[in-house]
Amino acid sequence: DGGITQSPKYLFRKEGQNVTLSCEQNLNHDAMYWYRQDPGQGLRLIYYSQIVNDFQKGDIAEGYSVSREKKESFPLTVTSAQKNPTAFYLCASRSKSSSPYGYTFGSGTRLTVV
Amino acid sequence: GENVEQHPSTLSVQEGDSAVIKCTYSDSASNYFPWYKQELGKRPQLIIDIRSNVGEKKDQRIAVTLNKTAKHFSLHITETQPEDSAVYFCAAGRGGAGSYQLTFGKGTKLSVIP
Numbered sequence: 001d002g003g004i005t006q007s008p009k010y011l012f013r014k015e016g017q018n019v020t021l022s023c024e025q026n027l028n029h030d031a032m033y034w035y036r037q038d039p040g041q042g043l044r045l046i047y048y049s050q051i052v053n054d055f056q057k058g059d060i061a062e063g064y065s066v067s068r069e070k071k072e073s074f075p076l077t078v079t080s081a082q083k084n085p086t087a088f089y090l091c092a093s094r095s096k097s098s099s100p101y102g103y104t105f106g107s108g109t110r111l112t113v114v
Numbered sequence: 115g116e117n118v119e120q121h122p123s124t125l126s127v128q129e130g131d132s133a134v135i136k137c138t139y140s141d142s143a144s145n146y147f148p149w150y151k152q153e154l155g156k157r158p159q160l161i162i163d164i165r166s167n168v169g170e171k172k173d174q175r176i177a178v179t180l181n182k183t184a185k186h187f188s189l190h191i192t193e194t195q196p197e198d199s200a201v202y203f204c205a206a207g208r209g210g211a212g213s214y215q216l217t218f219g220k221g222t223k224l225s226v227i228p
Contacts, residue, residue, distance in 0.1 A: 031214065040123070042203060042220035043158075050214075058215075059115075090157065094214065102148045103216065105157040 003027040006091050006106035012114045013078065013085060021076045021109045023091035030096040032074035033103065036060060037088040046089075049074055050096070078111065086113050116141040118206050120219025127194050128227050135222045137204035138186040144206040147180060147187045148216070152201045161202075162189070194226045 004025040013019045035043040045058030049068040063082025092103035117140040148163035164171045164178045180187040205216040
């Protein structure tokens with residue numbers, strides 16, 4: 001699936017529950033990113049990681065957490081502190097050394113609060 | 115940080131006509147400008163990109179122009195076809211290979227009317 005796999009495709013969260021979105025890539029890419037997509041808002045950066053065991057907050061990190069224990073994996077946890085988590089979540093990866101510098105996106109996870 | 119403005123938010127054209135989408139960016143250090151196409155329910159896919167040392171780039175019916183002085187860049191689609199209907203995102207990126215991220219515009223929904 002383009003070398004970067006997100007799962008699940010659809011996810012339902014109850015109030016007060018933490019959920020984790022999976023992102024796995026086999027492209028040997030160094031950098032990985034999480035974006036949130038809302039209608040009319042474009043893509044907003046949640047967290048990104050340039051290297052294993054290191055990550056930085058993006059523009060809308062509150063209520064989210066990540067880890068980068070392996071180069072291939074960058075899971076995103078949506079915590080109960082995120083008050084409006086219903087959105088489409090996209091993971092992306094990029095090689096730091098190759099051209100073009102563009103991202104490769106996963107197919108996304110649609111999260112809905114029930 | 116970088117701010118990317120994209121216009122228009124929606125665009126309808128007759129099949130065979132041209133479509134133009136414009137973006138402006140704020141950070142003069144940005145040096146990479148990709149365009150992504152996102153069909154309904156699918157992942158964004160890179161369609162064309164341009165580096166800051168180039169003023170124009172073409173790929174069949176698609177072209178991108180960049181004006182560094184004015185800090186704006188545009189996507190041009192000629193001879194539009196119904197399959198061009200999608201949401202298009204511009205982005206601006208900066209940094210070297212070691213630390214790099216893209217800031218996206220809010221998207222343009224293009225509808226090509228047969």
